[in-house]
Amino acid sequence: MWLPANQPAQFYAGGGSIEALRGAGKARTDHGPEDWVGSTTTRYGMATDGLTKLDNGQWLRDAVRGHPENWLGKAHAARFGGDPAVLVKLLDAGQRLPVHCHPSDAFAQKHMGSHFGKTEAWIIVGTPADGGNVHIGFQEDLSESTVADWVAEQDTTAMLGALNAVTVKPGDTVFVPAGLPHAIGAGVFIVELQQPTDLSVTLEWKDFLDSEAGGHLGFGYDVVLDCVDRSAWDNDRLKQIVRHAESESPVxxxxxxxxxxxxxxxxxxxxxxxxxxxxxxxxxxxxxxxxxxxxxxxxxxxxxxxxxxxxxxxxxxxxxxxxxxxxxxxxx
Structure with missing residues (x-):
């Protein structure tokens, strides 16, 4: 089934690269930086925002739940029921995204009432000519109190400066385990795969979100900061998650x-x-x-x-x- 653009409103700018890919007039360019493709997942706290609607007016989510083996296959349906267990987005960072991370399955189940956390991966499909910047993982081991102080003071300089700055180009991929703090730089355009939730712990909420509560999703930073990976990510660790995957093979x-x-x-x-x-x-x-x-x-x-x-x-x-x-x- 062919799918039109599905761009729920977001807090950050972008959308031009999505329109350039899809064709003029086929996508939002004003704060439509994310196209949720074939989505059975809603935005956090929303009833239907983010869901894909089929030509017949039915939500894809409801179509899949109604016939899970047809849509997902017997093995998948036996494991996950009527949930595809994946969320796909086109993400066009029209500005740098804030420093944030996502909970693991175990953390989300314990504290957030969600079966899934949010491990994700980025397939880089567009960047500025000289490459794009992403920020991934802390350079050094950090104490719980240090990260908590940065968040309380909204010390953007310290948070961003503590992360590894990595240059990426089209053809690169980045696997982002749950808990790993990160930020995507302006001009980076990706196909993003995620576990099917909208759970983000936004460490750097000031000048991005309307309130501090949006940063901790209402659970409190005293709770959600426990999901942050505060360990050091050196070059050897980064090489395990950032790689170049260009190939002329059919698959x-x-x-x-x-x-x-x-x-x-x-x-x-x-x-x-x-x-x-x-x-x-x-x-x-x-x-x-x-x-x-x-x-x-x-x-x-x-x-x-x-x-x-x-x-x-x-x-x-x-x-x-x-x-x-x-x-x-x-x-x-």
């Missing part, structure tokens, strides 16, 4: 085994053979045809599609280059 695994229990992503090209799976497709370049057991689908640059597991195996013809986003790896 390239972009995120590797460490991410597979959370989500998976492939760069696919003409000649690819694809297994049956619920999947969300983001076409980055060219055009081509996805040939499934149920018929052929023409795909052009900027298109986004959701495919049910029941579509079966598929092949890719043409000059298409796309990102195929997949749920966690599950076997019976």
């Amino acid at each position: 390239t695994d972009l995120l590797g085994p460490d991410a597979a229990s959370f989500f998976r992503a492939q760069r696919i090209r003409g000649g690819a053979s694809l297994d049956a799976s619920f999947s969300i497709l983001v076409a980055l370049e060219g055009s081509g045809t996805i040939r499934t057991e149920n018929g052929d689908v023409a795909v052009n640059k900027g298109d986004t599609y959701v495919f049910p597991h029941a579509a079966g195996p598929a092949t890719v013809d043409g000059e298409l280059v796309a990102i195929r986003c997949l749920p966690p790896e599950v076997t019976l």
